[in-house]
Amino acid sequence: MIPASFDYHRASTLQEAFTFAQEYGEDAKYLAGGHSLIPMMKLRFSEPAHIIDISRIQGLKYIKEEDGILKIGALTTEADLEFSDLCHDKYPILVDVSKLIGDPSVRNKATVGGNLAHGDAANDHPAVMLALKANIVAEGPNGTHNIPVDEFFKGFFETALEQHDILIEIQIPATKAGNGGAYNKIERKVGDYATSGVAVNLTVDTSDTVVDIGIGLTNVNPVPMRVSRAEEALKGNKLTQELIEKAGKIAGEDCSPTADLRGSEDYKRSITKELTIRTINKAWERAKASL
Amino acid sequence: MKVSIDKNFEIAQPVSKVWEYLLDPYKVAECVPGVKLTEKISETEYKGDVGLKLGPVNASFNGVITYAKVDEVAREIHLVGKGVDKKGKGSVEMALEMKLQESGNVTMVNTTMNVTVIGVMAQFGSRLISDVSDHIFKQFVENFQTLLAGKEIDDQDKQIHGGAVAGTVVKSITSKLTSGVKNIFSKKDKKEENENE
Amino acid sequence: MEFTCKTSKEIGGMGHSLKRREDDRFIQGKGNYVDDVKLPGMLYMDIVRSPYAYAKIKSINTEKALAIDGVITVITGKDLEEHNLHWMPTFLSDTQMVLPTDTVMYQAQEVACVIATSRYIAADAVEAVEVDYEPMKPVMDPHKALDPDAPVLRTDKEGKKDNHIYHWENGDREKTEEVFKNADVVVKEQIYLPRIHVASIETCGCVADYQTATKKMTVYMTTQAPHAVRTVVALVAGHVGLSEERIRIISPDLGGGFGGKVPIYPGYIVAITATFLIGKPVKWIEDRTENLQADSFARDYDMTCELAATKEGKIQAFRIKTLADMGYTDGSANPSKYPAGMFSICTGSYDYSTAFAEVDAVYTNKPPGGIAYRCSFRVTEAAHAIERMVDILAQKIGKDPAELRMENFIKKDQFPYKSALGWEYDSGDYHAGLEKAMNMIGYDELRKEQVEKRAKGEYMGIGICTFTEIVGAGPSKDFDILGLKMFDSAEIRVHPTGKAIARFGTKSQGQGHETTYAQIIAEELGIPAEHITIEEGDTDTAPYGLGTYASRSIATAGAAAAIAARKLRDKARKIAAYLLEVSEEDLEWEPGKFSVKGAPEKSKTIQELVFAAYTNYPPGMEGGFEAVHYYDPPNLTFPSGAYICVVDIDGKTGAIKVRRFVAIDDCGNIINPMIVQGQIHGGLTQGIAPAMYEELIYDDEGNILNGSFMDYLVPTAVESPKWETDHVVTPSPHHPLGAKGVAESPTVGAPPAIVNAIVDALSPLGVTHVEIPVTPYKVWKILKEKGVVD
């Protein structure tokens, strides 16, 4: 539990962070909340020679609506989301997910940007961002670029961020009438990574017809996954329990879980199905309430 | 921890050529992500370096590749790659059994890969080991096909990388691969012994 | 509460819920744990551990490690061998490597120790030690360990031809067979209690400090039994000059013990050796994974149980056959004279006269152990077996499990009761306990609700456990540690101003001794508890005792405190008679003072009498006011409990919710109700742990698959239901305070109550047994097998 030795650099601006990153190249890692990186370093699975602390860069910690977009700064912590009035009022799915991450002390440090940038299919935000159809804004030495969330997750701990990129902002289409989202996960005990997690973001009209739908899954696939087939099955149709059941069934079929200590592949498919059904219902309830 | 993966795939090349390539340890090594041969110990044994990089995770091993069985008549080959972590954290063994069959102009390859992981990686990485093994295997097959086709393997493909994972995301139950993790749960409950197969 | 306090709140004797005085420093972060000890010039030790469960060591190359700046030395088994320190005894007369010279026997076994000037350098050097292993196929399955073709693991034992450690049995085999043959009903089940870990929040460690000038060895150490450790170290290392008077073991504040801090781990011995050889203090503190992976486990009993009964449900006989996986060595921290400890308590709270119990223990390539995790040596296993079987019997004959228990209980007037396997139960009122629990939870209404729920296809279960424990080790006829009798001690010194210090041979790890011991003395002497300082854990100052585990502190040291205090009260009476010029018989005691019968205005307070003991005592009397007592209990004590649990199960996902949990405990007379309640809450949570969450999982290659808190699932407040507790009180007739010990009851009683509830919930599906931990995944598998989910 003692990491290998490393040099610590604190960046106070993005520019400064890029300068360090360019200087140390492959041997360097950005540090945000540190709650994914530091455990790996303590186990010596990861031994970066240089740590570039970006956690104190000003101006990357906010939750705000602007031009019909919800913008979340990368350094926003889980606790910030959990206790945000804006999230409570209009984006309860973000409160759902933050509450389910680790424990209070983890949530005080862990950042939303880090949760995505870490590229771990067991993390909870990726599925939520898939459901919310987020846009990820990255900045590197050569400027900023947008990455649609569907192109963001590439492999085990691998994302579309380029080598020196810093994820600076997450953009989510602002909620409107008829929109409701929910996240839930099944875990072995509180603070555990999901055995399966389901994020649903749903927009219905007054006749309960699905106008828009996003469904993302946590930890039942090598990379965070969108359940496109289920989304297609729902979109444009009037919501019924049969239809929701069908979407759940598809989620169970299309995911690709691996047997591990949490359970067998069949178990994970089965609970993914059930959790999808329940989470769609929860999102629907919220969507109706917003009409 | 043990993971076994059974896979059958086709290569659009004659058996004799596939066989010849498989007998060349340097060609085989080139196709396995992260492997580099450094020394020939005997006709059937080679030393090498194995590097594994998964995002922030790094591991390096001292490896030995052994041709445990070469049966020209049956076109069957058993390759065992053993890697011992350079920092004493454990070891990985990958036993690859391949059987070739000619069918027209293509070669059918029946493969079983048994991966055994011992030490710290098995303790902490259990949730990743079968996915990563599956992935390494897939990348090996792709690289091998590239090489047989007379093309250069991309530098990127010599490391484990994301492309192939993202590309194989939907493993729906209809097209379910015959891969499975050997049961690691209750040793007593015989009923569940094979449930994950 | 049936117990009425004899002392005022100001005095704070028995029955008062005094706040735990140790908490002031804990809450402020001012506790003093081993890792807080920092000595000048201190070096740090870190340990190279084996990644393999079973391997030959071909070579150990320390060159690269030694080349690192700040590395003082690397100690291997070969180095220890030079001093004949490479092996040590375990408590149960087995032997254990300190460091291996040729073979490693379990994953995470200590292979070499690095000593360096900083903790960080030590960790770097660990990675630089090159060990060349030749891995062998480990024996992981205890059943296969006895196969004729299984490799013999303990080749160090001359003539050893298999992996069998011992066979132990108790009871009448033939008579039991006879009863089973003629019984109307026989139920049988294989019940496995998996390997678990105490997972105390503080891991193990020590600071060993050998002073070359004085030739004195001081070891600050995470131990529950400092005196026993001192004696063992003297026995093991006497030949190198460490005789017992030169060894001082200090066990400072402990962050949990639960039995895990009874054994002597190799790390301690190497640190002690290192300071001895180097002459500088050496600190060794395990990290979490080392603690989970290498330190002693608990349970791992595979029990085949059978119960014979009449068709009406009258229990006639119990039979149990057990396979115990001890790991690489029998590291049982069990001081009883029986290798399976108190396992023969397995006949439970029921009245029948025939039973037979046997245990066979084997070696495997797992870490050694067999500690009594919050349990008095295999009582948890025993209680689980009988309490599950009683439910299985009830299910089989279609009788309500509460009713079946009521009909079979030992009756109140049968105590002292001789059990089928030979124990003499001291006291109890099992009917009252279960009745109280049933009333408190509303048993009949719950059963009605269950009928309604079942009609709707919902899964609700009610589980009962009515256990009897056996604690307070122990009478010397049943116990010893390396020949040392299992008494414990108290030494009370009252200062001239009437304030006191008392020292004990036990060692609190969170039990609140600093508060309860003071209350006992306050009860007997009338000196306010807050005026009494309690000290434990320093072998240079405390009287000899065998430490704290097996709920023995109150049963032994607590009794010693009462008797020592009574000796002082007798002295005070003599002084009072002298000062008041009356005879001793004319004096009357009320807590805090002696007065003359019939003339209450003529009295002397205890403070006055103590002062007189230093200033004005009767001619011929010894001055001072001190007493010491060593208490060897005449019998064990037999706490009992009636627990009822209600669960709801999600028929789609298998999720289990413990809706309610009522615990009625009988621990005899209660010294501090609040502390008892705290102990019960903690113990119940540690009971829910093995029932639903915890298990050490190994694969065939010898890997531990959940050797960190990421996967070893210790439940938290979130997983705990609201515990509802109360008591019945049947004082122990042989204990001077009528107390029985309490801290382990809930850990023993909770798991069967929970499993019984889960099985009850699933019984409409034909389920009769589920192995612990019962996880949602296991329940889901049952639901799937029964076609409830697809």
Ligand SMILES: Cc1cc2nc3c(=O)[nH]c(=O)nc-3n(C[C@H](O)[C@H](O)[C@H](O)COP(=O)(O)OP(=O)(O)OC[C@H]3O[C@@H](n4cnc5c(N)ncnc54)[C@H](O)[C@@H]3O)c2cc1C
């Ligand atoms: C006990 C515990 C329980 C946990 N439980 C959960 C859980 O239930 N669900 C869950 O989702 N997560 C969980 N986590 C993980 C936690 O949420 C992590 O903190 C989070 O995944 C990473 O965020 P971070 O800010 O800590 O990132 P860091 O650990 O600082 O960084 C993680 C990685 O991302 C990179 N990085 C970080 N920020 C940026 C950025 N802005 N731009 C580019 N790269 C960046 C770093 O270089 C590093 O490679 C848990 C962690 C712990 C310790």
